[in-house]
Amino acid sequence: MSNLEAKFARLGAENAPGQEVRQNADDLRSVMRGDILPGIPVDFSHGDVDAFEPTPGARAAWEEGFDAGGAQAYTEYRGSGAIRDDVAASLAAFTGAPVDPVDELIITPGTQGALFLALGAVVDRGTRVAIMEPDYFANRKLVAFFGGEIMPIALHYQGHAPQRGPDLGQLQAAFEAGAEVLVFSTPNNPTGVVTQDTAINEIARLAAEYNVTVIVDQLYSRLLYSGESYTHMRACAERPKNLITIMGPSKTESLSGFRLGVAFGSAPLIERMEKLQAIVSLRAAGYSQASLKTWFHEPDGWMEDRIAQHQAIRDDLLAIFQAAGFATACPQAGSYLFPQLPELVVSPEVFVRLLRLQAGVTVTPGSEFAPHTAHSIRLNFSQDHMAAVAAAHRIVEMVERYRA
Amino acid sequence: MSNLEAKFARLGAENAPGQEVRQNADDLRSVMRGDILPGIPVDFSHGDVDAFEPTPGARAAWEEGFDAGGAQAYTEYRGSGAIRDDVAASLAAFTGAPVDPVDELIITPGTQGALFLALGAVVDRGTRVAIMEPDYFANRKLVAFFGGEIMPIALHYQGHAPQRGPDLGQLQAAFEAGAEVLVFSTPNNPTGVVTQDTAINEIARLAAEYNVTVIVDQLYSRLLYSGESYTHMRACAERPKNLITIMGPSKTESLSGFRLGVAFGSAPLIERMEKLQAIVSLRAAGYSQASLKTWFHEPDGWMEDRIAQHQAIRDDLLAIFQAAGFATACPQAGSYLFPQLPELVVSPEVFVRLLRLQAGVTVTPGSEFAPHTAHSIRLNFSQDHMAAVAAAHRIVEMVERYRA
Numbered sequence: 001m002s003n004l005e006a007k008f009a010r011l012g013a014e015n016a017p018g019q020e021v022r023q024n025a026d027d028l029r030s031v032m033r034g035d036i037l038p039g040i041p042v043d044f045s046h047g048d049v050d051a052f053e054p055t056p057g058a059r060a061a062w063e064e065g066f067d068a069g070g071a072q073a074y075t076e077y078r079g080s081g082a083i084r085d086d087v088a089a090s091l092a093a094f095t096g097a098p099v100d101p102v103d104e105l106i107i108t109p110g111t112q113g114a115l116f117l118a119l120g121a122v123v124d125r126g127t128r129v130a131i132m133e134p135d136y137f138a139n140r141k142l143v144a145f146f147g148g149e150i151m152p153i154a155l156h157y158q159g160h161a162p163q164r165g166p167d168l169g170q171l172q173a174a175f176e177a178g179a180e181v182l183v184f185s186t187p188n189n190p191t192g193v194v195t196q197d198t199a200i201n202e203i204a205r206l207a208a209e210y211n212v213t214v215i216v217d218q219l220y221s222r223l224l225y226s227g228e229s230y231t232h233m234r235a236c237a238e239r240p241k242n243l244i245t246i247m248g249p250s251k252t253e254s255l256s257g258f259r260l261g262v263a264f265g266s267a268p269l270i271e272r273m274e275k276l277q278a279i280v281s282l283r284a285a286g287y288s289q290a291s292l293k294t295w296f297h298e299p300d301g302w303m304e305d306r307i308a309q310h311q312a313i314r315d316d317l318l319a320i321f322q323a324a325g326f327a328t329a330c331p332q333a334g335s336y337l338f339p340q341l342p343e344l345v346v347s348p349e350v351f352v353r354l355l356r357l358q359a360g361v362t363v364t365p366g367s368e369f370a371p372h373t374a375h376s377i378r379l380n381f382s383q384d385h386m387a388a389v390a391a392a393h394r395i396v397e398m399v400e401r402y403r404a
Numbered sequence: 405m406s407n408l409e410a411k412f413a414r415l416g417a418e419n420a421p422g423q424e425v426r427q428n429a430d431d432l433r434s435v436m437r438g439d440i441l442p443g444i445p446v447d448f449s450h451g452d453v454d455a456f457e458p459t460p461g462a463r464a465a466w467e468e469g470f471d472a473g474g475a476q477a478y479t480e481y482r483g484s485g486a487i488r489d490d491v492a493a494s495l496a497a498f499t500g501a502p503v504d505p506v507d508e509l510i511i512t513p514g515t516q517g518a519l520f521l522a523l524g525a526v527v528d529r530g531t532r533v534a535i536m537e538p539d540y541f542a543n544r545k546l547v548a549f550f551g552g553e554i555m556p557i558a559l560h561y562q563g564h565a566p567q568r569g570p571d572l573g574q575l576q577a578a579f580e581a582g583a584e585v586l587v588f589s590t591p592n593n594p595t596g597v598v599t600q601d602t603a604i605n606e607i608a609r610l611a612a613e614y615n616v617t618v619i620v621d622q623l624y625s626r627l628l629y630s631g632e633s634y635t636h637m638r639a640c641a642e643r644p645k646n647l648i649t650i651m652g653p654s655k656t657e658s659l660s661g662f663r664l665g666v667a668f669g670s671a672p673l674i675e676r677m678e679k680l681q682a683i684v685s686l687r688a689a690g691y692s693q694a695s696l697k698t699w700f701h702e703p704d705g706w707m708e709d710r711i712a713q714h715q716a717i718r719d720d721l722l723a724i725f726q727a728a729g730f731a732t733a734c735p736q737a738g739s740y741l742f743p744q745l746p747e748l749v750v751s752p753e754v755f756v757r758l759l760r761l762q763a764g765v766t767v768t769p770g771s772e773f774a775p776h777t778a779h780s781i782r783l784n785f786s787q788d789h790m791a792a793v794a795a796a797h798r799i800v801e802m803v804e805r806y807r808a
Contacts, residue, residue: 003528004531008525008679008680011683012679049474050474053473054470059467062466065661072661073661074453109513110685112684113685121408122408138682256477256690257469257477257478257689257691258691259687259688259690259692272412275412275415275416276415278545279516279545279546280517280520281513281520281663281685282663284663285663285689287661288663288692
């Protein structure tokens with residue numbers, strides 16, 4: 001196998017959300033038990049923007065962008081200056097630390113684009129990168145693509161909040177052993193764990209001490225459930241010199257179809273990211289950028305209502321999985337559930353495919369998030385409430401069918 | 405300088421189109437001659453989508469995409485299946501060879517995105533890549549970013565059509581010396597040279613013989629001037645096994661603000677490109693993809709009219725530059741002119757900045773396209789006709805001011 005073949009073999013995307021349509025089901029017939037389970041199909045691999053519609057005004061903002069013509073079509077690579085002014089002010093207020101719109105912010109094609117550019121700016125052949133496990137699947141793939149070396153850090157996610165969070169002993173050991181970069185999501189994807197105040201401050205302090213670059217993916221930080229608190233590392237008193245925060249309106253705000261994200265933080269890294277953007281895709285789609293004008297300007301009560309609706313779905317699904325005996329952490333934020341399934345007679349990957357074929361339920365296999373979480377499945381529960389509940393019952397029934 | 409610093413130093417984007425707003429002009433005062441030249445500012449660094457508006461129906465198609473909701477927001481990474489069906493049929497008819505919409509086509513965030521993915525799929529550390537000079541500036545930057553080695557091939561572009569085209573002797577020597585990839589644009593950016601039938605067939609034959617992967621950037625192939633002919637390599641009888649063709653609606657069709665491109669060709673390479681897309685930006689913005697439904701379905705006479713209008717601007721600008729004695733090839737297709745300026749008392753880079761400051765004219769420095777073309781400037785003449793003519797006269801007047 002050539003280097004390139006090996007590199008792309010590691011980038012397997014066939015289990016990635018949305019890619020299931022490319023799978024062939026012929027080989028499943030021999031292991032199949034029972035009939036089709038009727039019900040409305042639910043694709044838990046991503047949020048349903050029909051059930052939770054895009055922010056009010058996002059379409060009109062796009063249309064204004066289109067009408068603005070060339071000025072909106074051809075922005076700077078880091079995005080329209082006027083829109084960066086507005087977004088920087090919102091993000092400064094939200095995170096509790098200033099953001100310079102000229103030098104410290106870049107608009108990207110989705111938060112995926114922001115992650116790619118941020119890791120591309122700091123990871124080269126041999127760069128050691130601390131990665132939490134489990135965490136968003138692209139983190140590990142990106143590090144591998146850029147030739148970096150992964151140093152895994154355990155994220156404790158079962159049990160109650162005080163026991164949860166990254167293993168700080170392992171983190172310090174990784175920094176000690178030469179990690180130059182740390183990338184992690186909080187709220188964590190796939191578990192919904194929010195790294196708490198004490199831990200965020202300690203990670204920031206350690207990163208400053210060891211001069212580690214930190215990339216924090218805060219994509220879901222606005223969808224915080226009642227009673228939970230959130231600490232933004234960029235507002236910590238002691239924090240690393242090189243710190244990039246990533247957010248975007250694709251999830252809570254349902255603007256996924258616009259492909260918008262932002263990265264903000266250390267100016268020299270933002271400059272590198274823009275240089276990379278110049279050869280990757282030039283800029284986030286110009287007209288789409290205009291829809292960022294609605295971000296953080298949602299109508300009064302809109303966000304509270306959206307959070308309450310998600311919390312209700314979370315609680316119903318959690319109750320169903322816990323009643324079935326699946327170890328499932330209660331997400332503190334975001335719209336992911338990560339139930340652990342019991343031992344089955346088929347492999348987890350086959351079970352996920354059977355689930356889609358027999359129960360009309362699409363989930364993402366746990367093996368995408370860490371080597372040791374293959375027995376879990378990830379559900380994005382930003383779905384029609386009733387359909388999601390029915391689908392969760394079908395998952396339980398399917399587990400009973402295939403239980404070892 | 406660390407490896408990463410060196411890597412990003414090579415990625416300088418400050419002269420790239422649209423980035424001029426980030427330049428500081430203070431250092432120019434000491435060399436400045438004469439006053440401001442009045443006139444409507446013209447930004448020749450990219451096409452003016454206000455002068456040449458987006459294809460009729462593109463906005464309505466986007467709105468239909470938005471209304472379609474989740475199905476359009478979350479497409480496969482390679483793009484919506486239904487849209488690929490339609491686009492593949494159009495591209496097969498246009499290029500004269502079949503395109504399988506399932507396996508041989510990917511929709512990308514602009515043609516820049518297509519180029520990035522295509523080169524990322526085939527260039528690794530040490531891969532030798534034949535690059536024409538001059539050619540689109542990102543080609544060289546992309547090869548450097550992926551760690552490849554550039555093997556330059558001269559593109560002869562002055563004089564009349566029969567003398568123009570790539571130096572096939574150098575090309576064969578590069579293949580002989582181990583080039584694994586060839587990437588080039590035809591129509592050439594920045595000169596408008598169309599590589600002719602005999603040369604395209606010979607390149608295809610040589611690439612097949614030496615098993616070289618070919619990436620052909622045909623972005624401007626629809627904007628072909630009267631009397632010119634175009635040969636699509638993918639329709640050649642003898643052609644390389646690994647061949648990717650890149651096109652998009654950003655230029656002639658003025659859909660730049662949607663960020664859409666396509667790459668089509670060898671299925672294993674398209675598969676790699678999709679895997680890479682999965683970690684780069686997931687997909688071209690879902691709602692934007694819907695606007696591809698208008699591509700190749702423009703109203704009767706629309707494309708002929710657009711070509712005629714560009715040809716009229718081309719002829720006027722060419723006459724102005726040729727009268728001033730600037731060696732300027734007549735573009736056979738596309739909307740770029742690449743006049744060579746006489747010796748000046750300031751460096752070409754400084755002249756380009758003075759042009760912007762004193763004459764309200766933005767152009768791209770020739771040094772972006774090849775090491776030896778620093779004395780040329782590139783103009784995208786897809787502009788308001790009268791404003792472009794006036795701006796061309798100001799360029800000539802500025803050259804007279806600073807002539808050595």
